[in-house]
Amino acid sequence: MQTFYIHIDGNIESAEFLPLVYCVAKEMRVTGYVRNVDRGAEIFFNTSSLLGASEFLQKIKQGAPYVEITSSKFKKIQEHHFSDFNIYNEDDGREPVHALIPADIAICNNCKDELHNSNNRRYHYPFVACPDCGPRYAILKKLPFDRRTTSLNNFSMCEACFNEYNQVNNRRFFSEINSCADCGIKLSILCSDLSILSRNIEIVFSLIKHFLNQGKILAVKGIGGYVLICDASNPDAIALLRKRKHCPTKPFALLYPDIKALENNFEISEQEKYLLQSNASPALLLYPKQSSANNVALSYIAPKLNRTEVMLPDNALFELISHEFGKPLVIAGANISGSPVIYKDEDATLYLFDVVDFIVSHNLDIVVPQDKSIMQFSKYENQSIILKRSLGMAPSFAHYKSKSNYCILATGASLESSFTLAYMDDTFISQYLGNGESYEAQLMYKHTLEHLLALYEVKPDVIIADKNAEYFAHQYATELAEKYGTEVKFVQHHEAHFAAVLAENRLLHSNKPVLGVIWDSGGLGYDDNIWGGEFFKYENNEMMRCFHIDYFPAVKSDKPIPEPRLAALCTAGYVWPQKDLWQNKFTSSELSKYISLALNAATFSSSLNSIFDAVASLLNLCDIQTYSGEVAGYLQVLAEEYVEENGFVMDESYFKADAQFYPIPTALLMQSVITDIQADLDRSYIAAKFYYSIVSLIGKVAQRTHINDICFSGDVFQNALLVDWIQEEYQDKYQLYFHINLSPNNENISFGQMVYYENKITSVFFDTDKRLRDESERAFGNQKVQR
Template identity: 40%
Template sequence: MPTYSIHITGQVQGIGFRPFVYRLAQQFRLCGWVSNQMDGVHIKVHGKEQTVQQFYQHLSAKTPPLAHIQSLSVVRTKDEAFDSFQIHKAPTATTAKLVLTPDLAMCADCRSEVKDRYNRRYQYAFTTCTSCGPRYSIMAKLPYDREHTTMVPFVMCEACAQEYDDPDNRRYYSQTNSCPQCPVTLTFYNARKHLITTDQQHIIPATVKLLQEDKIIAVKGLGGYLLMADATNAQTIARLRERKHRPSKPFALMYPNLEMALQDVILSKEEKKLLLSPEAPIVLAQTKNHPTSGIQAALIAPHLDKLGIMLPYTPLFELLLTQFGKPVVATSANRKGSHIVFRDEEAFEQLVGIADFILTNDREILVAQDDSVVQFTPKHRQKITLRRSRGIAPSFETALGNSESITNSLALGADLKGTFAFTTAGNTYVSQYLGDLTNYENLLNYERSLKQLSNLIDFKPSRILTDKHPAYASVQFGKKLAQRLSVPRVEVQHHEAHFAAVLAENQLLESTEPVLGVIWDGNGLGNAGLIRGGEFLLFENNSISPLAQLAPYPHLLGDKMAQEPRVAALALCFNLEGATEILRPYFTEVEWQLYQKLLQSEQYTSQTTSMGRVFDAAAALLGLCSRNTYEGEAALLLESVASRASEAHELVGYTLEAFDGHNLPVKNVFRQMIEDVQRGIIKQQIAARFHDTLVNMIESIATFYSLQKIAFSGGVFQNSLLVDLILEKLSPNFQLYFHQQLPPNDACVSFGQLAWMKLKDKQKVRADEPASEQKYTIQ
């Protein structure tokens, strides 16, 4: 009989794909073998052509739920005879050409076993199967086999080995398989590393008892340690805020189950589905007017109308929350500004003075990952990823292909929301969120994560892409790396990278129609010393070019302006009637005189078009926030207040000044806001009108240039109310494009740098072609 070779690429390792193939081969009575290899899954079978064809069709039609197939091919090969169908070990190889499987939340089957007192895994905190458990966080090498993970020290007992070898068992070839007889072991300490207990039956009840006694516990999860505390106890939450130096930034909550979460938040079907998904991210959900679980909502998310909630995604968390019976604060265990603690020795070094006790285990974590964060807009249910990390990273579905300029290119992103990205062998990888790289510990973790993933894939860059900002830590690192590897480094303008990212995610890099890019964020280095952040860019003929911008205004006092919305308000409202009465109380006499002198003499060092600072100024003008205690605080408060306006979607925006074809003034918007404040108009209405005005700005530019396609990127588009208003008011007349997988904030910049480089490659190809006629007109 003829022999066929089948090759499958995509997310096909670590999710039970080989056992699936084995069982399918048994069903069709085919002989041969299946193997994980460095470029995906390989299958060889011999049988009748019609039978093999049916087998091949079933491979793509009935895949395991977590599989994502990129390509599937079959070819006739030299005839071979096989006596049975087997799972083979992978041959030795070095370079990976596959999609990596992220860590997966506990599946329903494992949850049932953990709760079944007659099951041998009853209350076992590390129960997993081929459908769930750690993957990326424990991979030391590829392909994904037990000996290539941190599960190596845990030798399976006889019962686990039987499951592992049984084709009819869901743990067939489950690389993380273990049980109470061959366990990953819990250990409980106080924060000064004094051992409390190693009794596996007693540890979880002891932890729960201390949570009930208002203690703060650091618990080792999949991607690092989480700090847990009773979410119903005001004193405990206050103590956690004091210890973490986190006066206002909202905390995430973990609920024992969905039913209890529904006591406190309103959840749509999309939000419920995501909470229960294998990704199991934090979901920002609308807080009910009167939460009934007992949580201290005002202390958990001060002055905000949303709560970040998640469900237990590991058996350990399931056991803790079930026994505790109430929601807990569950926030990354770290010092302020630093990455999540993931190494055991770091936990005892860095969490002294923050956690009272530490619950750890002896399974090593190789890759630090925070929890991912997602929200949906309230009205139109547009998904917005805010943090892409555990459960999602590092593989990426939007592959950029094999063009010469991006193959083996390493993009180092920006600083505030650090990520890196690279392409190799046709696959694209975008790292997990790695924090603010101006923090040295975060930069070290960024470098460590890059080394870990590069070694895993055997990736060696032939080109380095960085931002243009010379002071960025990622740029400095890129310079040194390029010199050490003797490879070229290319600088990519910040907002062009943003635009390229959203274009690529929406398959618009090949668009023959022009696209308007609305790129709004805090800042990015532009030309001639201008700090940009309110940009309208044009994509046409494979090229990105400036089109329009917010009218520049004074950029006062460098980073101080981003930290203090009162300064942004002063810059934008200078010389406006009524502004002094509103803003003067925010400043000391010395400050006021100094800043007035700076503005009058124009001695400030630069100008900015930042939309982020426009939001800050509006928040300060309404008395919501004069100083940010965390990044984006003023904008979040402004959005929250605007969302509470009962007629938010009906209010008419402020009148815009005439557009001159390049600069879009905002001074008149603030003049009208000041008038509303003086008239005693409620803050909710003023904030809502401000949001509507921004939509009108976008419409005015698109109409002015007769552009029908509009793409959005930048941190401002984390604002769910703004996105809803854009969808509602612009979708009837325009085609709108938002990020699909990536956050709109700076975490998308690394991928955008790769996409930008691909555009440069396309420009070279078309360099000798005659220029096409411009398809937009100035009216």
């Protein structure tokens, strides 16, 4: 017999990975032991040959689809005899285990079968889980992950569950979240007077179905927190939910009981089907079929949009609710606008009865709340786009290995807040934490960060923040630096975006220059203006802003302007000042006020997001939006109408070939759009021509900078039609790189800040006040300021 050693690194749920290794060893008659170690698991074992050892490793990898193995080290060592195979899961005096944090896993098919099998002892038990599925991060109090370090530690296993836990051939062998109706989590349904209608599982589900059929609105506690539900086929119930939640147009999501029912109503690819049924089980934006109108009130669910957010049950409770009801359900966030999800029972009973008629709750504490992750695929090129990275995806980020031997904390930006922690070669990116301007979101941010630091018993050695001192994330960074006695470094907003997409695509050490197209709502630039329509060049570990959209007055700082009419006035008012353009958008006093503010503005913006809003307002799609991204969604729908009929074919751009190009002329763009509007051209043509014009900028800049590799980041690239058009226009001409495992929006800022700092990237800034016109100056810059 020979002796071998394997070290397995990755997102390993150690307490449940070890039994898998044990079972494979028993099957192959391998002797030795497996144990948790720093950064994963290690195996010492006897087998007859190198080939047998290799087969052992392969079987372990194949048997663990829920484990994200990032690396495995394999070698023959000095011979040692083992008589049996064992699991060592105690510390044995060693240093604390540095395990990666396991993500929550959607309910598996085996648990679904048990849930619906009347002969199974877990029939209709709404918290069924196993080594392949169930809550992890949501209930984790300490590391490594096992029962005693989770909120399930409050529940003692009954004899039947304990026997399963200890039986080698049982699929719940060493299942740390094992429970059943006899010993596990209890379900209840509450009235507005806080009385409990029932704790009996069958009665609770009967009442849920009855109330939904009556048009009632319910709050239900899921893995990551509470959500609101009602009958998706009942327009009155949806209208009531909108009225109570004060969200007249914000799209809701749809929950379908199974993939077959969803396929009947929506266009869906094999890749989308796979994702919906994956471990992460994100929600997806899909195009409805005509048949959807027969059983869901789509015009009430996603008003004026052509895609709908859909999902499948990700846990046993929602699996039962949706199957018992038998029809699609509306799903809405149980939160105050801009705030994170409500997850504490006391907060649910305090706030949610203003919106709901009944609350369905349970007695398992949620430690880390999370929203549902959301993704979409572009329609024509099938490019995946993460819109929200949260439940099932956060927080471990195995796609980037930190190079630092100390702890780095990057605090992110504002609107889509997140933080990144780099520690002992590993990277953790928090789930989406809400709008950082909300007090509730700030509390959630602090809670989540403190929890993560406590899990690893570390404190940051350096803290990275955005330049903008108005951001909560900036202010909290300085507060933490004082608390921990460490330094704070600041990274410019768009350079952080660029660093994030470079790192995701492994271009940080490219031997060629890379063009960064960074378009978003805005972030503070080096010149104290609001940037947001930016082109950067990256070469030799140096970033340089080489082109940008021309500035226009910023009368609302760097926040997305909630009034697209104001964006239209700021970008077009001085170009086309006829009052009839504005008379239906402003009162006389409003117009005078805003013109005065614009004329006397101290800060200017190049935000491309604001230009999208401005064009939408000029096309009378929306003048005052009620949720972030509303007006951009309407403009996309309008442009898609043209593309559906004509393809990606456009006669000309709004940017003329002979136009001066530094800075990129906002005034010319807006004047041309208004000219077409006043010529009464088709609105879908104008919207599509605007898209084409924006896309054409990328080619112009790439030509002038002679760069072939192009990266894209910023919330504008959540726009699937824009991504499609870029790929249609340039995929055969340039190398195009988009975000892969992160959202293009501000959620990636914290990761980019960490990457920028850790890789010692430097910045070169053009003095834009000099309005460089000469070709060589505007492309590469003789007058530049080192930052």
